[in-house]
Amino acid sequence: MKTYTIAVLPGDGIGPEVMAEAEKVLAKIAGKYDLSFNFTPADVGGIAIDRHGKALPEDTVETCRKADAVLFGSVGGPKWETLPPEEQPERGALLPLRKIFGLFANLRPAIVFPQLKEASPLKAGIIGEGFDVMVVRELTGGIYFGQPKGNDGVKGFDTMVYTADEIERIGRLAFETARRRNSRLVSIDKANVLSTMVLWRQVITKLGAEYPDVSLSHMYVDNAAMQLVRNPRQFDVMLCGNMFGDILSDEASMITGSLGMLPSASLAEASEGELPFGLYEPSGGSAPDIAGQGIANPIAQILSAGMLLKYSLGLDKAYDDIYAAIEGVLDEGYRTADIMSPGMKQIGTGEMGDRIAGKI
């Protein structure tokens, strides 16, 4: 029986509650596919600051290093908001994790579940039967990490920088992703103003020749911010650098109207023929205002576990099972508070997890 080690980092706020549901679902998957999961828990974020003095303790890094993949909850809350930015739970945990493990590719699906299309802030005529956009964001380069950067109180500065190799690496992943979907890739840049983005467009254009089956186009980031609102269905895969991807992936997920449903994957480079190490987490935040009440929506966490199975463990069928189980429960009319609508049956975090697990 194959055993996979999964580092489990529940974090703060609703993190621990929704993580428990994801573990339930994974346990059912293990039974179904005759494999076993070794869950290794570790502290991260605010709770790690409280217990160990920093958002990402060495021990947590070690736990992740020994695992096949990391399942991350969410971090942050009012308690730690007055710390200096780089020590705060989100910033202090996520950026170092990305850098240490070389998680260069962030995949963020913005999916409207047909059962929840009413929840979108956009009009029904724009949403149609729903949309499914995948934002591929570069995650370890660009202005997030470029040197020099500094602030002496008189002048603040940061450096946006990409090498052709970095662009090509994320570009390939985006083209491959498009190929497995509807073969349409829109590369986002600001080549009319930024030199970094001129190189970005050059590299992606050149790479496009290797993927003649994928239709490639380019769009300025300001226009993309408009087009997502005007007609999100025009997009299949959007490829962005780190900063633009941060903004557009959040905009895209808000447009679905169900942030509590959306997972994300942050992937490392894989050796030839191997699957990538990755960190998987919900797109939404730690929602401290509803933590501990048993009302949080665990679906984003469960789908993140599903992405983990698919991308880092190659268990595509298990991902499909989870997705189908979620759709089944939604079809039966069960909803957590955040996605509740008239005529539906409102249930809590635990019951949602049980019902999804029950369908595996």
Added chain:
Amino acid sequence: MKTYTIAVLPGDGIGPEVMAEAEKVLAKIAGKYDLSFNFTPADVGGIAIDRHGKALPEDTVETCRKADAVLFGSVGGPKWETLPPEEQPERGALLPLRKIFGLFANLRPAIVFPQLKEASPLKAGIIGEGFDVMVVRELTGGIYFGQPKGNDGVKGFDTMVYTADEIERIGRLAFETARRRNSRLVSIDKANVLSTMVLWRQVITKLGAEYPDVSLSHMYVDNAAMQLVRNPRQFDVMLCGNMFGDILSDEASMITGSLGMLPSASLAEASEGELPFGLYEPSGGSAPDIAGQGIANPIAQILSAGMLLKYSLGLDKAYDDIYAAIEGVLDEGYRTADIMSPGMKQIGTGEMGDRIAGKI
């Protein structure tokens, strides 16, 4: 009789058509207030490339320099899209104009006219009775102009940089703007990642002490991109650096659903007691696909002329007249094609201009 010189730069696409309507309206304003406008035309954008070899000829700069303000149409079109980015009409005209004239502050109202609230891509429940957000964008600093920047085909880089003075200058303007509106200012940054934005937040926070009557809050740019979609009515004035303002102002204007209605002002620093020099232009583009057909919506251009009167000439009442005239024509049910809806009366560019002028 006071005479004002206005440099008129119609540009490409629908620019000349809609500019003609703005001139009609200004002529009526001149009559009403017993003043005169001396319109000095000049080429800019694609037409300037065709006629003079560059998007912003020296003569055009001279014409602007001699004027009290600049009324700009719109530039760009497929014909010039294959030029190198820095020679293209938009980039090649706008960035130098901003730099030469020190147009450090961009004001972009995103207004939903009550008569047109159906046009918003957002649901009626979110739009309510409409919203009115003012985006104040820094326009001559940040990553747009920071040095060094370059691209050698292997590595591309740009520098985001702001000095405390630059931040304070745009900050003051944003606080003053908020004061004249609903006294709520949200400053947008990414202080959790960018050093430039740590300084941004420090300076704006400090400045806030001088404006105790304005309620100040801070929001990360990724969150702002979400909040604009989730609940735009929470905003009064949004203050952004150059890059974030580029993205968010476009998103905000698309959310209104009537891009063809929205003006913008780009202002220079004013000497004590004087009004600022400024460049005024529609938020939308040159719409080459509908150019020359007499169907373009001239309202954004007319409102841009209105902002010119208010901000650079101090004719606040004339601005109000124009605004009221537009509302009057909308109330009567007249619509250009882009804002047409069932039961309304569709009219062309010229008739829309005539009707608005007729109400002055």
